[in-house]
Amino acid sequence: MLLIHCPYCEDTLPELEFTYAGEAHIARPADPSALSDDEWRDFLFIRTNARGPHYERWRHIGCGRFFNALRDTVSDRFLTTYKAGEARRPLTNEAAE
Amino acid sequence: MTHFSAFSLLKQALNGHKGWREQWPDSQPKAEYDVVIVGAGGHGLGAAYYLAKEHGITNVAVIDKGWLGGGNTGRNTTIIRSNYLYDESAKLYDHALDLWDNLSQELNYNVMYSKRGVLMLAHNVHDVQSFQRHVNSNRLNGVDNRWLTKEECKAFCPPLNISPDARYPVMGGALQMRAGTARHDAVAWGYARAAAARGVDIIQNCAVNAIRRGPDGAVIGVDTAKGFIRAKKVAVSAAGNTSVVMDSAGLRMPLESFPLQALVSEPVKPIFPCVVMSNTVHAYISQSDKGELVIGSGTDQYTSYSQRGGLPLIEHTVAAICEVFPIFTRMRMLRKWGGIVDVTPDRSAILGKTPVKGLYVNCGWGTGGFKATPGAAHLLAHTVARDEPHPLNAPFTLERFTTGRLIDEAAAAAVAH
């Protein structure tokens, strides 16, 4: 069971208090009708599925907030978590370790 | 290839088993192949076998980063069935079932396909509606599946608790008698041996780092831990690692890889005569030839390549099994393990051509990959050899995610009301 830091509550809590919410930083297009079928497919379905550091979203059931995380999918270790809407955290050497 | 039979076994037994030869050689890569298959699981090895046997293409290499059959082929709960809802799925899996039926004889390797029957339990009115739909659809497709009352379920599977006081009482079930289990390792080994006998190279412990494309965009080969290997065609059959491999060819996939856990109990004398699945409580169970109860659970919630899973999910799975089969609480868990399953948005596989010339993909089987093994292998071989899909896998394209023509087995089981 993972331990996850909620950036809103500023508390590290067990996985049972969170739900996974898929890849992060896939913004809904401002004007979907302007997108081609392929572009819309990319938004809907295409996922990075990274092996290694992965930008993803979680929701803390306790406070109800969605937030972003950078987690290594090989070790399952969280490298960082940050609030929704914040810029993608860089993959620093420290974070990637 | 030494022919396997009771006679050869007896002969070798008298000889101290000194005469057995290796079942497949440990091949080193050649400079060039007609076809390179990435991933030496049952699907990849089987595709190589059918390429050689049915299409005369024997200059084939199957390459794996680990040992053959070490991925999901060797980590699943070995359930085989074809009673899927949509025509496309039922036909595909039934094709596999037809091949399973004769696979031991075909490969001269006993894969222990055991037609024990798969019983899917209905716990509420919605389940009943959904499984009746399966049963009716399967019947008109010529696919074996029938409805059992809860008393018939109990007669078929005596450990089942059909008390109306259960938290999720059993209201009946759909039984596919032709379905069952098989010995997973034997499938990989049987295909490997038969493919090798037809000239296929099986190259283990050789990671494929990238798929290389030529100036015209077409595939020209693969970069591996043992150097560049030229190939006219490349078929990726790498399950949980498909996204990573395809990414190297510039193709991003509609896939996510999740941990899937399974476990076995200590072995006991025969007590459980069939396979039972319960989608409502998220668990499935059978008993292996060795006597272990083999139990599978749902996927963990997050994507992962760690082949590790959490304790809470296992607790829930075991509790679900003991809720439906309360006599098993004093049985003991012997071991549990994890696999990596690649899941598509509509929970159906992708098996066919890609936008890259000479590149083919077989992935997205989710939790259903083992049962599809001979079918997927056979159809992948057809698709690679002819450069066009077989009618049975034609619906399982990548394009369906653009057009919206999904084959949504998961949605079909949507929770109601």
Added chain:
Amino acid sequence: MSRYRISGKGRVDHSAPVSFTFDGKTYRGLRGDTVASALLANGVHLMGRSFKYHRPRGAVSAGSEEPNALIGTSRGKGQFEPNTRATVQELRDGLVTESQNKWPHLSFDIGAVNDRAYMLFSAGFYYKTFMWPKSFWDKIYEPVIRGAAGLGKSPTEVDPDRYASRYLHTDVLVIGAGAAGIAAALSAAQSGADVTLVDENAEMGGSLLSDPAVQIDGKPAWDWVEAQLARLRAAGVRLMTRTTAIGYYHQNMVGLCQRLTDHLDNPPANAPRERMWRVRAEQVVLAQGALEKPLVFDGNDRPGVMLAGAAQTYLHKYGVKVGDTPAVVTSHDSAYFAAFDLADSGARVAAIIDTRDAVRPDLLEGARKRGIQVLSGHTVTTTKGRLRVKSVRANPVRGTHVGAGRDIACDCLLMSGGWTPSLHLFSHTKGSLGWDAGSNTFLPDRKTEACEIAGAGRGLWGYEAVLADGAAAGLRALEGLNRAGHSAAFTVANDRPGTGVTHTELPTDGNPGKAKAFIDFQNDVTAKDIRLAVREGMRSIEHVKRYTTNGMATDQGKMSNINGLMIAADALGKQPPQVGLTTFRPPYTPTSFGAFCGYLRGDTFQLTRKTPIDPWAEANGAVFEPVAQWRRAWYFPKAGEDMHAAVLRECKATRASLGIFDASTLGKIEVAGPDAVEFMNRMYTNPWTKLQPGRCRYGLLLGEDGFIRDDGVIGRLSPDLFHVTTTTGGAARVLTMMEDYLQTEWPDLDVWLTSTTEQWATVALNGPNALKMLKPLVEGVDWDDFPHMSCAECTVAGLPARLFRLSFTGEVGFEVNVPARHGLTLWTALMEAGKPYDICPYGTETMHVLRAEKGYIIVGQDTDGTVTPQDAGLDWAIGKAKKDFVGKRSLSRPDIVAKGRKQLVGLLTEDGSLLQEGAQIVLDPNQPKPMKMVGHVTSSYQSTMGHPIAMAVIEGGFDKMGETVFIPMPDGVRKARITSTVFYDPDNARLKA
């Protein structure tokens, strides 16, 4: 006094006899015994039969790694468990045990015929045969294989015992309470840290309990252990015995299984049998020690052949001499001490056979003093004895030449092939292992978790070294907590350090092809099986394991993995690390399913959600159905009524006058805030801007893929407040989806979302008399301006309420929401007020029938996640002028706008028969299978109109009105006409009445 018990010796209570039965015979043991030690005290070595060859077997170990001595244990009805390790099960009064995998009995087992035909049962033999004739597999071969396989029998009765679970947060968790673990806990506890020390055995002390002559800091080992445990207790350290660390999970979470009652004569009533602890530790110290390896030679499995360390444990811990004339075969110094201690206790040690040429002088001297002959540079080539070892053959080895052997009589044979660290838990963390060529063993290498490994668990030998290492590990754990402590030093007298060498199978002068030199005892895997697997092309240790089943028995390779690896590596001509070690999987030892279940059994398996009105339904004879996590009243049968009769009566009563229905399970979400209407516009397909406060609208929610996800009537209570209802099963999903969009896509919108499902009890009133009955109870509603699809905040029967005028039946209808605590009061008041109108309570089935007659869909029944609004005939619910809403873009994808999609229509059967929900529809019933199916029946009911009705999705259904389709069923083909889905009151005349 049992024949082999040494008076006054051991940690058992000689004044407390305990009687138990084994295979029907009563034996006497002592308090503190295990079943195995008690049987050995009675001279019984034969305890079981092996898996494949049914060979007679005795206990080979004295601990949880035991592969042979597996027995069935039982306390009473429903309290039987198979495959219990006799070496672990503590004796309790009246314990009933039985041997396994034998017929007709343990000393004469027909299945042992397999042993005679062993040459046929080579590794993987079943892959090579049983294929002809094909039909024999299902009918004959497989049932026979299955019948022969398995070990004990499964329980067949429901278990009356309880199981429990708990969480624990601790600073330092020390696993293993031997010398290293105790030293680590002492270090860790000195600065006030919260420390937990666990051990799988009944007593703490580890191997010190089997080495009483050792002195630490001047104290005899046992006294030292007792003193240190007292110190730990005084320091507040949590000490847990009979507690196995079963698995090491992410971020220092460790699962512990604590056995609470299996050792008790009379467990307290309702005491849980086992408790699963989910421990989250800041730091973990693994001090699990090392496991002794058997030597691999022909006949190394006979009853009476056991590990030397086990014999030492039986002697010192239990006061049991495992034989009168033991022989010893070893490649490690440690076995000498077992021989010496047994000799000192009166056994006549027949010989020590040492595979090594050079033996430490002090050991030779010790043997000489005791009159024990030492045969160095010897091998063992075979043993004799059917149900108990009688003799061992020792042969000198010169280089590769095995000389002539001689048989040495013995009544037990103690073996030691050296020791291997217990790496299981460390492996669970995916920590890497390194090969130590010097000691020929794997050691922990790169760590992935905050853990320390101490003592024999990382290859150290000798108590002084182990204690120092444990203390240092405890200190490092403290440093990991940013706390400081002092280092500790221990002085040890009578220490028993030792070294040894590692072998493959021992050299033999016989035909190695005939040798039965076992590696995995339980699964009957021999050295030649491993070599055969390699010969057949199995190069990875995983292939070797799976092909031979080596390491897959219930000891999970604790005894067999390293021996198997050494032989496989030898056969492959590689170094062991190049061949690799198979992955250790949790649990460390087999663990009861019940312990994993914990409280998740029966009523507490999953909660059952009940509405405030549920008690009334139960008291009034409702039949319930499970819907998602809820239980809902399905129908209310009167005496003599079946479901069909009850539902028809409920339907008719509602249509004729008045029906009442508990709709409290409907999901409810409040959408509030200045931007609420904009939010609703973006989420739902419908337009909301022009909906006036006090009015309702049917809302349709899509996924971004364009398929229907949910629906419900939504009321606008004020300009900035919407009362949204969802399906019963969809409530949580819809709220999460809304939150997702609000928080991450449109954080600019000023909107609050609140789940109010459980805040409101909802009662639906439907029927031509609904208005008449309700009006007098309501205050605060302007009835002149309260048409169909209105809502208001008011009081009903004096209770604060949100009143909706809407209908899911086609009759005049209302939904009254009151705070949940008033739900039952409201229901009772309405029942009372409804008496003049013969008010009829109805359940979910009647609700389904009535809505189907009106063609109202149920999401999840008439839709299945592949249905668009157009498919369901709901395009009227799409705000055409809206530029965007969730799912809109997907509705123009090529396949969504293509012809021939399945569309929702009505069906009427020609013969007036009821269709089955889920029945498939074809255009040509005479086509061969596989048939082309064009759709299926989604809903089907007996209706109030005297004939059944059905809804179905059919390809191009909207263009096929009036056409006939066919429904082939097992008992014949039905014909049905495609109709509108609205069967009842298509003009809505009754709604407007």
